[in-house]
Amino acid sequence: MLQESTRLREVLAEHGGAFLRAAAIFADGNCNTGIAVMRNAIAPHGTLTWPISTYLPFLWSPDKRMFLKPTATRDFVERIGHRFAIEYDSEITADVYWSLLDLADDTAVGIDAAQPGRPHRRAELHLGRRGVSRREPPVMGSGR
Incomplete structure (x- = not known):
């Protein structure tokens, strides 16, 4: 960086x-x-x-946007089986970014299922990716 x-x-x-x-x-x-x-x-x-x-x-806008570090994010999505692993491209495009936001939303759903009632923000999802990937993968939705 x-x-x-x-x-x-x-x-x-x-x-x-x-x-x-x-x-x-x-x-x-x-x-x-x-x-x-x-x-x-x-x-x-x-x-x-x-x-x-x-x-x-x-x-x-940390509650609406995500900071993308490709290596860490791709490691995470390969562990949980999210479609972002397939849709990621190093070329900067809106489609890839929207897929990243779907990943964040799906991760929030998985965290909510594993820890009901625990409030979180998108910024915490970003900072907590490593912690999520060490546990059982959260149940992921299909995205859009």
Whole structure:
């Protein structure tokens, strides 16, 4: 993540306004437009990645958005058998992101089934992925 954060700092220093507006558009739910503008803003610094594209939207709206760290997330979904394992692509697309949000929703359902009445937030799902993957996999719905 160090390399990612260095690139993000470079982008914000040179193209901060455009990148921040794009991240806000993404956070508002218009993923296709947000992705396109973020991709243009970061182009002089390399390729847009999942961590860079999802970091700020998650910070701004942790109950609606998710921060995607591909390696950890793919490890988790392979353990629980969620369709995100098949739908994931390193190419930043709205379809993959919506599948990630379905994973978060399905994980919340599984946690609710295992621990009824325990309140949780999407941010806790993100931070608690490793803990969930060590126990019996939660029962997952089919998503959308």
